[in-house]
Amino acid sequence: MRKFNLRALLALGLILAAGFGFWTVYNSSGPVMSASVSSNGAFAITAHKDRKLILWDLEGHNRKIISRNANIYSAYFIKHQPTFLWQDLDNTVTVQSVSGEIKTAFELHKPTYGNLMTQDLGTYYYSDIGWGLYRRTVEGSTETLKAADGKAFLGYHKLFNLTMDESEQWIVSAGSGEPKGFEPPYYRSLQEVLDEGADYQHLYNVALWDLETGQPTTKLDGNSSKTHAAISPNGQWVVSADENGKSFAWNTSHPKHRMRNAGYAGLFIEGLPDDLPAKKYYDKSKFIDPPKGTHAFTIAVAFIHNSEYYLRFGNNSHIAALFKTGSPWPVKYFDLGESPELVTYGSQYDRNTAIATSPEAGILAMGHKAGGGISVYQFDPDELALERVWVVE
Amino acid sequence: MTPTNNLPFSPSTAPLGAHGTPVCKHETASVLLRRVDNLLRPRALLNAGSIKDESGKFVTAEPQNGSEHTPDNAEARFTQLVTGNARWHWPEEQEGEHLIGFDTLGKQLRFRPGQLLGEGVKLTVIQGERKATAIHLPPPVIINLREAAPASEDLLTDEQLKYFRENGNNALIFMHGYNVPHGEWGRLGWHSNKATAWQDPQTVNDEYLNGAGAHNWAVHMEYRLNRAAGFDGENWMPYSRIINVSWPGNTGSTDFMQAELNAMTAGRRLAPLLLQLADAGIAINLISHSLGARVALTALNIMGAMGKRDLVDHLFLWQPAVADNALTNDSNRDVHPLGLGVFPNAHKAARKIVVLHSRGDGILGPDSSEDDDWWWRVISPVSWAAVKAWDIATADDPMDEILGKLRGAYDKKWWTFPSFLDNGFGPAIEKLYKDYLPLTYDVRMTAHPQRSLATPGVLKQTILDNWKRLEKDIFAEASALWQPCIDCLRNGERPPDYTLLAPLNHRASVSPQVARDYVLRLKKLAVNNWFPEKPPRPALGYVGLEEAMDTKSDNFDRFISSLIDKDEIDQVNQSTWLHSHSGMRIPTRELFAEVYQREIMKNQLLANSKFGRY
Known part of the structure; x- marks a missing residue:
């Protein structure tokens, strides 16, 4: 009898352990591929490599699996709305509130590789595997702003990054910088890019799009290799940085005027003659020495406090540099924490959308290099501090 | 006359001889063959090959004189050809100048190198003289x-x-x-x-x-x-x-x-x-x-x-x-x-x-995928060897595979182990300075005084003498070649090679000061038995x-x-x-x-x- 009870107990234990294991696996998630934070900083939505879509309550420190069938690059919070959108693997885009109410849903004819939506939930912008840029109106018609170029995403292993300003007048796109030529004007003009491929098929580098006309107004040159860029919420600034460590800023009122940002060796002075000692090329007058582990090769930039401050994330680094718009100098460096390793490790340009901010609320949410967790940070503009407030491993 | 393009059919351009006339009655004609490269520049046609005409006869061209690339030498004339269908066979392309095109009036043929090598190029021999152009790739x-x-x-x-x-x-x-x-x-x-x-x-x-x-x-x-x-x-x-x-x-x-x-x-x-x-x-x-x-x-x-x-x-x-x-x-x-x-x-x-x-x-570098392989090799040496043999046999680049299994051969380039391989600095340096050996003291050379040629004292003195001689010759080479190197390069001529200073051949010239620095480095390396103090970058x-x-x-x-x-x-x-x-x-x-x-x-x-x- 006693023996029988022991066996039954053992079997029950095994069943419970297996059940717990199954439950754990069922609820765990793969690494974050795309993320977006609500404007008020209360929520984040993340799409994961295992196709889970998770809504995070950043204040209540809870999470909820919304779908197990989500496009990994489709998570997006609509600005100033308690509403996010995502696409399922049948290409249906769903716009729903955090409480679960479906606002609208429509079908696309292709999977998205990054998307945005206007605050009135009317116009939907998205990219595809070929770094195309499209606009879908509320009536359901689709317009090609930039034509796709083969499967550029697979070629570069990088997303065609898109950001939109608050007034929804501008979109900034960034794929890969154009190497500088030997002779002035050094870079191809917008017209030359258009001549090379209809609908700006080859417009890879940072570009400012006027959403009223649906045309790019300026090609923002200077970066090379894989490039990330962002537009400030007020639409006044575009900031960029790239895989070769170059970073620039433009005021959208004077987009022809390019401002170079300091790297971690100082501010490079352009236009000097050749063969000067290397240190002569760098201005360090207002330079703050970076901590060990700060890498110039950049994986992403993101505004963290309105249109005033933005962060620059180095590849293979857990240090982020804080910059103020209008100034080329780093203001401060933040240690984002070595453990767990962040998505910034491993040259994961195909996951740079796993870094998301709410500039209004000063919230930064980031995926991790491995595992489905996130790290959440709160920026304090008065103290210029960035505190890690929640880590889910 | 009715314009040709208004006819309801295309008139044959083939000569009459090709349509029923007995071959023995065919008229004879010639082909003027011109050779150009793919820049359309005339190329010498020293051996124009042969044309097999309608009658089955092989006709060779009149030989040209000289080998200059002039328009005169770029042409060859095949005469006494029977009109009708023919094939041109060209000789082996001695300089690797492959035939890639054949143009006649109104017809341009393009082909891959070697594509028609066996069957030859079709052409039609017409009354009078047919002009044709053979287009070749330039030589490699x-x-x-x-x-x-x-x-x-x-x-x-x-x-x-x-x-x-x-x-x-x-x-x-x-x-x-x-x-x-x-x-x-x-x-x-x-x-x-x-x-x-x-x-x-x-x-x-x-x-x-x-x-x-x-x-x-x-x-x-x-x-x-x-x-x-x-x-x-x-x-x-x-x-x-x-x-x-x-x-x-x-x-x-x-x-x-x-x-x-x-x-x-x-x-x-x-x-x-x-x-x-x-x-x-x-x-x-x-x-x-x-x-x-x-x-x-x-x-x-x-x-x-x-x-x-x-x-x-x-x-x-x-x-x-x-x-x-x-x-x-x-x-x-x-x-x-x-x-x-x-x-x-x-x-x-x-x-x-x-x-x-x-x-x-x-x-x-150490490809991350090879880390697993390394452990696998330790725990399963027999199966590893078999699989590696297969990998090497089937690899596109067998040398990649062989070297690659050193888990990044490049950063082992200064290794001196295992000693039976010609690896590290020793073999190359001792080959370079073979007339000055020994340059390092190896106690094994005096381990058996009865059989050895040197006692420790004699060996040490020999090494010192060798270094003195080498040092003197290195300085002499630096002094002798310093200015000639600069002069040669200024004149666009090949600079003399450094022999004893061969490791500095990447420099335009070696000044006496650089030569002295080199000797110091060499001595430091010799003291360390050709093993460097720092790993390579x-x-x-x-x-x-x-x-x-x-x-x-x-x-x-x-x-x-x-x-x-x-x-x-x-x-x-x-x-x-x-x-x-x-x-x-x-x-x-x-x-x-x-x-x-x-x-x-x-x-x-x-x-x-x-x-x-x-």
């Missing part, structure tokens, strides 16, 4: 820097120089990597003719068709670059020849130091070729693979030291097997014990240097410039950082596309599109310089 260009040769043989011939001038006024020079023998050309299909242009090895092995060693690299690289520039693979009219440098890097799979010395000697010999092209006003672009980077960087370092700024448009360093700080201008940052790790003046001679690197290169082809750009690292190099900021260096991380050290020879579709087409051609060569006539 290989500069052989393996054996000693007069300086003139390291240069292009006048004819070759003219070709590059007329073919878009640019030349691309390719330097292969480590452990590539000279090899030979492949064969044109099932014919015995040598093939100097790429053929699709769908049913025959690649080496048979596309050649071996440096010739195989030449065929593949030339073809891929043309394809990337816009060549469609069918019409060979725009096809451009490149200059292939064959250098003696095949020193065995472990004697890397000797290969480095050979690379620098070859680079020294390459410098006058660059001057020859530049003096002719021809734009120059260089592509090197692996240790070929040392050949290219030596040539540019010498040119840079001579003040030849922006001599070449681009230098593409593809998987360069040199230190990641090789481009610094500060010799003090060189960790190489003999001072041959950096090329302080190379950047000056190139308008742009493009570093193509990959973490997927298992030769230049990681390979540029593996890590790229990441460490050199890390401001908080001891390896930070402000000068390299400034070259990137000045856009004089671009780097392309190919880790997602290139997964083996020599993967560019037979690239995947993805690698071809992303690197050949976009990063090399579209972003650089076609945007800022030129490739052939594209």
